[in-house]
Amino acid sequence: MVEQAAKLRILDCCKKLSEHQLTAPGDVVSVRAEGGMLITNPETEMSSITENDIRFVGRDEAKGTQEALHLAIYAHREDINAVIMNHAPFCVGIAKRLKSFPATLDDMAQIIGHTAKVSPSEEATDILRTLTGRNACLISGGGVIATGRTLDEAFTGSLVLEKGALCYVGSAIIGKPVKIGLFDAVLMRAVYKLKYSKKDQAAKLKEEQGG
Amino acid sequence: MTESEVRQAVKDAGVKLLENNLVQGTWGNISIRLSDKKMVVTPSGMDYIRMRPEDTVVVDIETLEYVSEVKPTSEKKIHAAIYRDRPEIGAVIHSHPLWSSAAAAARKEIPVLCEEHKRLLGGDTVRAGAYGLPGTKKLTNGAVEAMKDRNACFLSNHGIVCCAETIEGAFEVCKAMEENSRAYIESVVKRELGKDSVDIDDIFEVFYKRIN
Numbered sequence: 497m498v499e500q501a502a503k504l505r506i507l508d509c510c511k512k513l514s515e516h517q518l519t520a521p522g523d524v525v526s527v528r529a530e531g532g533m534l535i536t537n538p539e540t541e542m543s544s545i546t547e548n549d550i551r552f553v554g555r556d557e558a559k560g561t562q563e564a565l566h567l568a569i570y571a572h573r574e575d576i577n578a579v580i581m582n583h584a585p586f587c588v589g590i591a592k593r594l595k596s597f598p599a600t601l602d603d604m605a606q607i608i609g610h611t612a613k614v615s616p617s618e619e620a621t622d623i624l625r626t627l628t629g630r631n632a633c634l635i636s637g638g639g640v641i642a643t644g645r646t647l648d649e650a651f652t653g654s655l656v657l658e659k660g661a662l663c664y665v666g667s668a669i670i671g672k673p674v675k676i677g678l679f680d681a682v683l684m685r686a687v688y689k690l691k692y693s694k695k696d697q698a699a700k701l702k703e704e705q706g707g
Numbered sequence: 708m709t710e711s712e713v714r715q716a717v718k719d720a721g722v723k724l725l726e727n728n729l730v731q732g733t734w735g736n737i738s739i740r741l742s743d744k745k746m747v748v749t750p751s752g753m754d755y756i757r758m759r760p761e762d763t764v765v766v767d768i769e770t771l772e773y774v775s776e777v778k779p780t781s782e783k784k785i786h787a788a789i790y791r792d793r794p795e796i797g798a799v800i801h802s803h804p805l806w807s808s809a810a811a812a813a814r815k816e817i818p819v820l821c822e823e824h825k826r827l828l829g830g831d832t833v834r835a836g837a838y839g840l841p842g843t844k845k846l847t848n849g850a851v852e853a854m855k856d857r858n859a860c861f862l863s864n865h866g867i868v869c870c871a872e873t874i875e876g877a878f879e880v881c882k883a884m885e886e887n888s889r890a891y892i893e894s895v896v897k898r899e900l901g902k903d904s905v906d907i908d909d910i911f912e913v914f915y916k917r918i919n
């Protein structure tokens with residue numbers, strides 16, 4: 497029952513990622529599960545994924561670097577229960593040239609952090625290092641890793657990160673991007689994590705875990 | 708409308724904002740004026756799908772007092788200040804659409820490009836309110852000032868505020884803000900590249916020039 501409910505939530509997330517045009521072939525979604533994780537098949541496009549494309553992978557049963565990366569994230573970050581890999585277009589454009597980009601919007605400062613960093617490679621060690629203290633990062637020449645306490649939070653993180661990237665690009669085109677100050681960004685992120693979203697995310701985690 | 712109808716209308720407007728990608732997650736908030744002294748606002752930190760009509764909160768426009776176990780949005784001050792300043796206004800939406808937020812990130816007053824949008828937005832330009840942390844007096848006062856003789860403004864590094872006599876009207880103002888912001892950003896790219904239409908590669912071509 498729990499696994500079935502989790503699969504339905506993954507399917508819903510894949511559908512929304514596709515509808516928002518954030519994905520490309522090879523992208524995957526996973527959620528933490530007892531003893532491992534549930535993960536989508538990278539060979540199936542997000543818009544076409546069915547329950548049969550979602551499989552359980554035990555802690556030591558990773559096939560390939562992508563599954564190993566997701567398991568490594570769950571092993572190193574107890575606060576993370578969902579991981580989304582996507583190719584949101586403005587994030588991809590930024591990841592081609594920059595090593596990071598700053599939060600110019602308060603929702604990015606709250607959900608993602610003061611800056612979004614670009615991992616130098618797809619190696620798990622680089623990505624884990626880049627994700628330190630953050631919920632998301634870009635991958636140089638690649639896509640995006642967005643994580644969350646719940647799948648819902650990871651999805652919202654994907655949207656907010658793409659919006660943050662678009663806003664950095666758009667504001668640079670018409671003028672000058674104004675960064676959120678470090679003090680304000682740290683304050684807003686603390687309020688978001690400890691207070692603003694805590695009750696909502698706790699309720700969603702209970703739902704996602706079949707409670 | 709009765710109080711329960713207004714609560715339902717607030718809930719429905721939230722879902723409509725999400726469906727039209729004019730807001731993400733629990734961000735943004737909505738209010739409808741219930742009377743001269745009261746407004747119904749969205750709760751704090753709850754997404755619009757999970758939110759039930761009874762989760763909305765009736766708040767006093769003058770004192771900001773409320774009787775509810777559910778906490779109202781932390782941006783209730785902006786909503787109340789607009790209702791106090793503009794008696795004709797019946798609905799306020801605070802949102803974070805993509806392209807509008809890019810203009811808000813530049814803290815820039817931008818031109819309104821077409822006549823229909825000028826009618827909806829109430830002027831030839833859209834101003835940016837002063838930057839302030841969420842829920843602060845600085846943010847509220849900046850929004851009220853930037854909204855003078857207008858139906859919308861940018862909130863610096865934050866998003867937009869839109870208002871109208873009805874919630875349907877406020878939603879149309881939100882849509883107009885987003886369409887105009889996108890059209891303005893793309894017009895800069897078109898002018899710079901000498902093109903009649905642009906795509907994301909063109910946008911990045913200009914962006915890469917800016918950051919070099």
